[in-house]
Amino acid sequence: MRVVVLVKQVPSEDVGLSFAPDLTVDRGGLPGVLSAGDRIAVDQGLRLAVRVRDVQITAVTMGPLSAREALRTALLLGADNAVHILDEALHGSDALATSLVLAAAAARLEFDLVLCGSASADSGMSAVPAMVAERLAVPGLHFADELLVRERKVEIHRDDGHGDLRVLVADLPAVVSITERCGEPRYPRYVSRVDAREKLISTWSLGTLSIDPAQVGRRGAACVVDAVTPHRPARPRALVEGDPTSTAVRLADFLAEREFL
Amino acid sequence: MRQVLVLAEGTTGTRRATCALLTVARRLGAPAVVLGGPADPAGTALLGRFGAKTIYPMPAPGPGGQSAAARVEMLVELARRTSPAAILIASGRDGLEIAGRVGVRLDSGVLSDVVDVLDGPVAVQSVRGGSYLVRSRVVRGVPVLAVRTEHITVVPDPATPAVRQVRVAFPAGVYAVRTVRPRTGRTSASPELSTAAVVVTGGRGVGSRAAFDLVNRLAEALGGAAGGSHTATELGWCPRKALVDQVGTIVHPSLYLALGVSGSQRHCAGMRGAATIVAIDSDPAAPIFRLSDLGVVGDVHQVVPELLAEIERRRAQPVISTRTVTEA
Numbered sequence: 001m002r003v004v005v006l007v008k009q010v011p012s013e014d015v016g017l018s019f020a021p022d023l024t025v026d027r028g029g030l031p032g033v034l035s036a037g038d039r040i041a042v043d044q045g046l047r048l049a050v051r052v053r054d055v056q057i058t059a060v061t062m063g064p065l066s067a068r069e070a071l072r073t074a075l076l077l078g079a080d081n082a083v084h085i086l087d088e089a090l091h092g093s094d095a096l097a098t099s100l101v102l103a104a105a106a107a108r109l110e111f112d113l114v115l116c117g118s119a120s121a122d123s124g125m126s127a128v129p130a131m132v133a134e135r136l137a138v139p140g141l142h143f144a145d146e147l148l149v150r151e152r153k154v155e156i157h158r159d160d161g162h163g164d165l166r167v168l169v170a171d172l173p174a175v176v177s178i179t180e181r182c183g184e185p186r187y188p189r190y191v192s193r194v195d196a197r198e199k200l201i202s203t204w205s206l207g208t209l210s211i212d213p214a215q216v217g218r219r220g221a222a223c224v225v226d227a228v229t230p231h232r233p234a235r236p237r238a239l240v241e242g243d244p245t246s247t248a249v250r251l252a253d254f255l256a257e258r259e260f261l
Numbered sequence: 262m263r264q265v266l267v268l269a270e271g272t273t274g275t276r277r278a279t280c281a282l283l284t285v286a287r288r289l290g291a292p293a294v295v296l297g298g299p300a301d302p303a304g305t306a307l308l309g310r311f312g313a314k315t316i317y318p319m320p321a322p323g324p325g326g327q328s329a330a331a332r333v334e335m336l337v338e339l340a341r342r343t344s345p346a347a348i349l350i351a352s353g354r355d356g357l358e359i360a361g362r363v364g365v366r367l368d369s370g371v372l373s374d375v376v377d378v379l380d381g382p383v384a385v386q387s388v389r390g391g392s393y394l395v396r397s398r399v400v401r402g403v404p405v406l407a408v409r410t411e412h413i414t415v416v417p418d419p420a421t422p423a424v425r426q427v428r429v430a431f432p433a434g435v436y437a438v439r440t441v442r443p444r445t446g447r448t449s450a451s452p453e454l455s456t457a458a459v460v461v462t463g464g465r466g467v468g469s470r471a472a473f474d475l476v477n478r479l480a481e482a483l484g485g486a487a488g489g490s491h492t493a494t495e496l497g498w499c500p501r502k503a504l505v506d507q508v509g510t511i512v513h514p515s516l517y518l519a520l521g522v523s524g525s526q527r528h529c530a531g532m533r534g535a536a537t538i539v540a541i542d543s544d545p546a547a548p549i550f551r552l553s554d555l556g557v558v559g560d561v562h563q564v565v566p567e568l569l570a571e572i573e574r575r576r577a578q579p580v581i582s583t584r585t586v587t588e589a
């Protein structure tokens with residue numbers, strides 16, 4: 001089974017997000033890590049080998065030079081080889097453009113299954129996986145809290161984000177985005193750590209994928225950012241005090257606003 | 262006035278999220294609600310109360326409103342026919358999938374984490390859990406906005422909606438993803454901690470094994486799993502396998518409620534990945550509040566029974582609250 005895992009390099013949590021003058025995320029020179037969800041996606045790929053024969057895992061990233069680190073991590077975890085899509089014209093790409101490039105790469109590699117995280121740890125739009133599936137015209141199963149892959153079929157368990165549980169099934173080939181509920185990745189096996197240095201990382205440009213540079217990057221973006229303003233520390237958002245009855249009502253309102261009631 | 266397509270949450274749209282979308286849709290044009298099921302009188306009345314001018318029910322027989330693919334087809338078809346000013350979708354797991362797919366189909370920009378919508382449309386996006394606010398616009402296609410509806414104050418503005426049937430030719434692909442019945446026992450009363458969508462934990466503040474029943478009852482009321490901090494498991498208030506922390510189970514639920522948990526570093530390492538975090542603790546300086554989306558300074562023994570009663574009341578008599586959301 002050919003598995004393509006989409007992995008993204010994100011600024012490490014200690015550093016946090018900062019913005020360049022062109023209002024894109026400043027990725028230059030900052031320490032980066034493989035996005036947590038993508039690490040789990042690679043691990044889930046490895047776990048397929050229990051039920052499925054000849055699992056071959058290719059990690060794919062689209063990112064600047066520094067994103068190669070994400071691929072090295074994926075190889076260390078056990079991916080077989082990797083593709084780095086590197087092209088100056090990609091800087092400033094929005095989700096539509098990112099999905100265009102990633103879908104083209106998956107198609108070129110040929111796949112039975114595309115695995116990815118559900119939300120990257122930096123911008124975390126959670127739109128790329130669904131876009132990739134739509135572009136590849138294959139079934140998309142998103143926000144998998146649990147994944148079960150057989151030779152021809154994939155099944156996921158998920159909640160709708162408000163606690164309603166569903167089981168979804170589709171035939172392969174398919175795109176599946178997984179959540180961190182799938183479980184912590186295991187520590188890489190010694191052999192895969194030793195082998196990692198020998199594994200191949202191919203570098204592709206937009207030309208390799210026959211994508212017109214005008215379709216991607218800032219030029220091709222369908223969304224523009226007008227302003228970025230620092231707001232307040234993310235948390236705590238709100239602290240309420242008062243008598244038990246009114247605080248309980250406030251709590252219930254909060255849960256209802258988020259559709260948990 | 263141009264239409265603004267609003268995707269209803271659920272099949273009937275009688276949810277707060279839909280009313281929130283209608284509230285912002287009115288700023289951009291004439292709201293038209295796309296339902297995931299048939300129109301019913303109660304639903305139509307509620308949507309009208311929040312300003313819906315048109316209602317498009319899901320044609321039957323068809324794939325039905327559980328299917329994301331069917332709703333994608335509806336939105337794409339209606340967008341092509343009516344060239345709306347925008348498409349508004351509540352930003353849940355289904356909503357984000359639908360937004361992304363519609364964006365691709367219409368070659369239209371998608372903006373996510375939208376917390377406010379101004380004329381234009383200009384979207385205000387919340388980035389990194391609110392540490393930045395970003396103003397952005399869509400410059401190609403029909404703007405597709407995935408809105409975090411909990412940030413919208415719901416305001417009524419009555420209109421009389423017209424229910425319009427649409428004919429949509431669903432392609433075979435909409436049946437590619439099938440919903441199957443969960444195997445028995447899977448969605449039982451007590452889900453597994455590691456994969457639970459809702460997790461309620463108790464800590465030292467719960468005080469006793471007997472009082473720990475409050476944790477279990479709240480978990481049950483929310484369809485979640487119950488867990489405990491290091492202290493709670495050490496003292497035998499809950500089973501050892503219910504330990505949530507760095508060495509116990511690491512959880513990533515959609516909702517995490519901590520009751521009387523101070524929030525030690527090792528506990529936080531086990532739950533900081535939760536999407537929404539609520540804490541109740543008597544100590545206003547408890548570290549858990551630094552992670553919380555909502556913190557309640559109070560006594561667990563008093564607040565939780567009141568909360569359980571309030572949940573029961575609301576379940577018996579659903580209302581859409583239009584009160585203002587105030588934040589600290």
Ligand SMILES: Cc1cc2nc3c(=O)[nH]c(=O)nc-3n(C[C@H](O)[C@H](O)[C@H](O)COP(=O)(O)OP(=O)(O)OC[C@H]3O[C@@H](n4cnc5c(N)ncnc54)[C@H](O)[C@@H]3O)c2cc1C
Nearest residue numbers: 006062094095116117119120123124125126127128372373
């Ligand atoms: C603050 C901010 C806000 C933004 N808002 C918008 C917006 O509203 N609309 C918009 O169109 N763009 C927006 N962008 C740009 C958008 O984030 C980028 O286009 C990005 O490439 C899309 O990725 P994501 O990380 O948000 O994807 P997500 O959809 O969160 O990513 C999910 C998964 O897709 C895979 N994936 C995503 N990107 C890559 C990659 N480069 N290489 C390999 N795999 C990948 C990974 O498996 C990842 O876990 C925003 C960017 C920032 C910094």
Ligand SMILES: Nc1ncnc2c1ncn2[C@@H]1O[C@H](COP(=O)(O)O)[C@@H](O)[C@H]1O
Nearest residue numbers: 024062063064086087088090091092093
């Ligand atoms: N030189 C580059 N080559 C390939 N991808 C890039 C490059 N620069 C940025 N990207 C990717 O394009 C997307 C948007 O980038 P940015 O606008 O730089 O945040 C992200 O997924 C980046 O990883």
